[in-house]
Amino acid sequence: MIVSVTGKGGVGKTSLCAILLDELARCDYPGPVLAVDADPATTLHLALGLPQPEATVADVRETTPLDAQTVRNLPAGSTVSTYVRDKLRETGVVSRHHLRQMALDVMAMGQGEGPGCYCQINRALSLALGQVVSAYRLILIDNEAGVEHISRYRLPQADLLLVVVTPGQAAQAVGRRILATARQVGMGIEATWMVFNQTLSSSRPPTDEAGVMLVVPASLELIELELQGRPAVALPTDDPVRVALRPLVEGIRRCA
Numbered sequence: 416m417i418v419s420v421t422g423k424g425g426v427g428k429t430s431l432c433a434i435l436l437d438e439l440a441r442c443d444y445p446g447p448v449l450a451v452d453a454d455p456a457t458t459l460h461l462a463l464g465l466p467q468p469e470a471t472v473a474d475v476r477e478t479t480p481l482d483a484q485t486v487r488n489l490p491a492g493s494t495v496s497t498y499v500r501d502k503l504r505e506t507g508v509v510s511r512h513h514l515r516q517m518a519l520d521v522m523a524m525g526q527g528e529g530p531g532c533y534c535q536i537n538r539a540l541s542l543a544l545g546q547v548v549s550a551y552r553l554i555l556i557d558n559e560a561g562v563e564h565i566s567r568y569r570l571p572q573a574d575l576l577l578v579v580v581t582p583g584q585a586a587q588a589v590g591r592r593i594l595a596t597a598r599q600v601g602m603g604i605e606a607t608w609m610v611f612n613q614t615l616s617s618s619r620p621p622t623d624e625a626g627v628m629l630v631v632p633a634s635l636e637l638i639e640l641e642l643q644g645r646p647a648v649a650l651p652t653d654d655p656v657r658v659a660l661r662p663l664v665e666g667i668r669r670c671a
């Protein structure tokens with residue numbers, strides 16, 4: 416199952432990805448799970464309390480073949496997929512960790528060289544994802560802010576698109592734009608959930624959105640953790656943010 420998390424900058428994509436993964440681990444979700452940090456400003460590992468990735472897709476893009484056109488001398492018994500998977504592991508681009516008992520692999524896209532277009536590094540990530548997709552029960556993609564990653568067509572499909580918005584108008588406008596762009600580019604999306612994050616009791620959810628709406632409250636504990644430099648997964652088990660994410664956890668478990 417592929418779950419892709421999108422939204423405007425700072426709405427909580429990365430924090431929610433980390434907490435969602437931790438909630439799945441708490442429910443003994445059968446791994447391995449792949450967490451993809453598809454933001455060039457790599458931070459998902461911080462929210463998960465994991466070390467900085469040894470290498471990123473950007474680091475190995477020039478030196479590691481990622482598709483059938485560039486793989487030469489395929490070893491006997493290997494397929495292009497298994498070969499590329501092994502290379503991504505050997506180079507430290509895919510690293511194995513554990514969240515509680517759940518095996519969790521992490522892969523970060525990293526930053527392209529110099530200023531300008533990210534098309535090449537996005538393409539490299541698409542290729543790498545295409546090779547590893549069958550090895551995982553769940554792939555969770557923490558995207559960079561905004562719409563561009565959708566128009567760059569990083570993955571042509573997602574089983575679930577999570578569009579994170581906050582009470583501000585701008586975040587909701589970006590959320591709508593993301594949905595419209597995904598439709599325009601013909602991205603295959605099985606289901607869309609809006610996650611209305613950082614809500615206060617007075618916040619009114621957007622009314623014009625299709626799909627399921629998940630309301631996640633603003634959490635002083637999460638802000639406190641951030642200020643202390645601690646990971647989002649250190650959030651207490653009874654925190655309302657975790658509780659709010661449980662329908663999503665159940666939805667993902669049902670697909671396992």
Ligand SMILES: Nc1ncnc2c1ncn2[C@@H]1O[C@H](COP(=O)(O)OP(=O)(O)OP(=O)(O)O)[C@@H](O)[C@H]1O
Nearest residue numbers: 424425426427428429430560613632633634637641
């Ligand atoms: N429910 C919440 N309650 C309180 N603070 C929150 C909540 N969700 C996220 N935050 C805080 O919002 C800030 C931004 O969160 P985060 O980095 O997860 O957003 P993002 O969407 O991934 O940002 P970016 O677009 O830069 O990748 C962080 O300080 C985080 O602790």
Ligand SMILES: [Mg+2]
Nearest residue numbers: 428429454458
């Ligand atoms: Mg982020």
